[in-house]
Amino acid sequence: xxxxxxxxxxxxxxxxxxxxxxxxxxxxxxxxxxxxxxxxxxxxxxxxxxxxxxxxxxxxxxxxxxxxxxxxxxxxxxxxxxxxxxxxxxxxxxxxxxxxxxxxxxxxxxxxxxxxxxxxxxxxxxxxxxxxxxxxxxxxxxxxxxxxxxxxxxxxxxxxxxxxxxxxxxxxxxxxxxxxxxxxxxxxxxxxxxxxxxxxxxxxxxxxxxxxxxxxxxxxxxxxxxxxxxxxxxxxxxxxxxxxxxxxxxxxxxxxxxxxxxxxxxxxxxxxx
Numbered sequence: 210x211x212x213x214x215x216x217x218x219x220x221x222x223x224x225x226x227x228x229x230x231x232x233x234x235x236x237x238x239x240x241x242x243x244x245x246x247x248x249x250x251x252x253x254x255x256x257x258x259x260x261x262x263x264x265x266x267x268x269x270x271x272x273x274x275x276x277x278x279x280x281x282x283x284x285x286x287x288x289x290x291x292x293x294x295x296x297x298x299x300x301x302x303x304x305x306x307x308x309x310x311x312x313x314x315x316x317x318x319x320x321x322x323x324x325x326x327x328x329x330x331x332x333x334x335x336x337x338x339x340x341x342x343x344x345x346x347x348x349x350x351x352x353x354x355x356x357x358x359x360x361x362x363x364x365x366x367x368x369x370x371x372x373x374x375x376x377x378x379x380x381x382x383x384x385x386x387x388x389x390x391x392x393x394x395x396x397x398x399x400x401x402x403x404x405x406x407x408x409x410x411x412x413x414x415x416x417x418x419x420x421x422x423x424x425x426x427x428x429x430x431x432x433x434x435x436x437x438x439x440x441x442x443x444x445x446x447x448x449x450x451x452x453x454x455x456x457x458x459x460x461x462x463x464x465x466x467x468x469x470x471x472x473x474x475x476x477x478x479x480x481x482x
Contacts, residue, residue: 231439233344236353243344244294244303248287251309252277255285260311260322261375262458263475266408270371272316281362282315286354290327294342301342304331308350314359317370317480319351321432324374348435356443367444369480372436374429377474382429386455386474389420403457403472411456416449424453424476433478444480452479 233239237247254260256277267274277283290306306327311320327345331338351372359366377383380394387394390412392402406412414420424430430453437448454477461470 229438230442231349231352233349233353236357239344239353240288240350242294243296243342244290244292244301245288245344246291248289248307248309251287252285254309255283255311255322260285261320261373261473261475262460263320263373263375266411266456266458266475266477267316267318269408270316272313272318272371274313274316274318281313283311283313284358285322286310286312286350286358287323288350290330290342296342299340301340302331302338304328304338304341305334306330306345308347310347310351310354312351312355312358314355314362314364314366314368317368318373319355319369319371320373320375321347321351321429322375324429324432346435346439347432348439351432352436352440352443369444369448370482372433372450372478372480374432374476374478375473377429377476379428382424382427382476383474385423385427386476389414389423389455399457399472399474400469403459403474406455406457407459408456411454413452413454415452421453424455425450425478429476430478437480447481449481450478451481453477454479 264275273282287307287309290304292303294301304327307323307325307330309323311322312318324347326347327341331341355369356366383398384394387398392398414424425434433450437444437450456475458473458475459470460473462468
């Protein structure tokens with residue numbers, strides 16, 4: 210992540226030649242141009258309590274995560290990839306990809322709530338969608354959402370401190386987390402192991418560790434890395450991820466007290482200041 214923009218440009222596909230800089234910088238025009246529509250239910254869903262339950266962790270960091278109204282400090286943006294578009298005579302069918310992102314400009318926090326990407330969702334349609342548009346990365350959605358909300362509330366968008374990948378269900382990332390904890394992923398891993406790693410027993414790895422490198426390169430870590438790499442001109446050449454925190458959260462079954470609740474995996478990527 211410490212590579213210059215020019216050097217990083219050779220590592221990332223879909224960016225201009227000689228640079229890693231994203232070409233998507235206009236909210237919401239770039240999103241709608243590539244077939245995305247606004248998810249009007251995202252804010253209501255978060256307000257009703259269905260979002261990631263990371264309140265304790267955020268409170269310990271001094272972030273007001275459990276408050277939501279028109280005046281913030283938390284704002285939710287949601288986008289569906291639901292419309293067919295055409296660019297340079299190439300047709301891009303809708304993939305039904307879905308992104309919901311929570312931003313807290315006051316606390317310097319971005320939370321990737323739902324990240325069902327275009328390639329994954331398109332592959333699960335019938336017929337499959339394989340023609341994936343250029344605007345495909347959650348990192349760009351998150352950056353645009355963050356920048357516009359910071360601007361609207363008069364906060365410095367460069368004060369980004371934390372990027373959370375919440376409620377992780379990606380099988381590759383799950384296996385990498387287990388491996389980083391010197392364990393092996395199994396179907397019952399969350400139920401048998403997660404209680405060891407609630408926030409009070411969180412595990413942190415700095416940039417000198419193998420676990421840090423593995424988790425930053427995971428499907429749930431790449432978005433945080435790409436966001437800084439592809440927007441270096443905005444955040445600064447020297448801004449990097451310098452630490453990863455892992456912990457588990459537990460959501461009880463409100464409908465049936467006798468039923469087991471759900472354990473969720475959380476990763477937080479710390480942005481160097």
